[in-house]
Amino acid sequence: MADDNKPAADNPYTQTHLVQSGETLSKIAEKYYGDASLYTKIFQANRDLLTDPNKIRPGQKLRIP
Amino acid sequence: MKKPALLVLATLAAVLVAGCQNQRAPAEQAVAAAESSLTNIRDAASHYAPDQLQQVDAQLNSAKDSLAKGDYKGVLASMPALNTAIANLRDTATAKQQEADAANAKAKDAWGPMSTDVPKMVDAISSRVDILSKSHHLPHGVTKDSLASAKSAVDSMKSAWSDASNAASSGDYATAVSKGQGVRDQASQVMQSLGMTSS
Numbered sequence: 001m002a003d004d005n006k007p008a009a010d011n012p013y014t015q016t017h018l019v020q021s022g023e024t025l026s027k028i029a030e031k032y033y034g035d036a037s038l039y040t041k042i043f044q045a046n047r048d049l050l051t052d053p054n055k056i057r058p059g060q061k062l063r064i065p
Numbered sequence: 066m067k068k069p070a071l072l073v074l075a076t077l078a079a080v081l082v083a084g085c086q087n088q089r090a091p092a093e094q095a096v097a098a099a100e101s102s103l104t105n106i107r108d109a110a111s112h113y114a115p116d117q118l119q120q121v122d123a124q125l126n127s128a129k130d131s132l133a134k135g136d137y138k139g140v141l142a143s144m145p146a147l148n149t150a151i152a153n154l155r156d157t158a159t160a161k162q163q164e165a166d167a168a169n170a171k172a173k174d175a176w177g178p179m180s181t182d183v184p185k186m187v188d189a190i191s192s193r194v195d196i197l198s199k200s201h202h203l204p205h206g207v208t209k210d211s212l213a214s215a216k217s218a219v220d221s222m223k224s225a226w227s228d229a230s231n232a233a234s235s236g237d238y239a240t241a242v243s244k245g246q247g248v249r250d251q252a253s254q255v256m257q258s259l260g261m262t263s264s
Binding site for chain 1: 185186188189190192193196197199200201202203204205207256260261
């Protein structure tokens with residue numbers, strides 16, 4: 001089992017979220033973690049998809065670690 | 066008693082003693098052979114048919130007692146039943162061992178995907194628990210208690226998974242799969258309690 005907190009990209013048990021129009025990483029973090037400031041966790045888990053935490057697009061499927 | 070009568074009695078006694086002595090070697094050999102047969106299957110029998118082994122041991126010990134008391138005729142008379150009991154024990158142990166081997170082979174097949182699948186479940190939970198532990202407010206549906214339970218569950222799942230892996234390493238796939246399934250079930254419950262089951 002991995003010791004770090006970053007789930008592998010191919011982990012089928014990592015929850016996913018389909019980005020809706022108007023959403024931000026902070027809003028998504030609040031939904032899943034109850035704390036908007038934890039958006040960086042989602043950003044770090046999706047560095048292969050995201051280059052800027054402020055730029056997410058509807059339809060993107062984000063991993064929620 | 067007259068001398069002829071004494072002579073007859075002495076002769077009869079001598080014949081009887083000689084007869085008994087004639088049966089001593091066959092009786093000793095029969096007991097030794099039975100003991101050897103039982104030794105050959107003792108390990109398997111003690112594992113797969115311990116109760117039946119106990120009964121056969123009792124029969125063998127009875128034969129050895131008779132041998133020690135010089136009851137060679139009794140020993141030889143008990144041998145067919147003892148040998149049959151040993152043969153039955155061998156059949157039972159062999160059949161049960163074959164069943165266990167087949168079950169273990171089936172479990173080995175199940176262990177393959179399980180060994181990669183379950184750790185991913187636990188990793189996903191562990192990651193979520195670590196993040197939620199840093200959260201100032203828990204998300205809807207997750208309570209402090211459920212988070213505390215999840216934290217505790219991660220430790221117990223890792224421990225149980227270690228046991229399962231060790232069992233697999235030693236070739237005991239039936240135990241490995243049984244323990245692994247327990248971890249999988251627990252992981253499913255924890256994921257549900259943390260709201261990780263829906264996207």
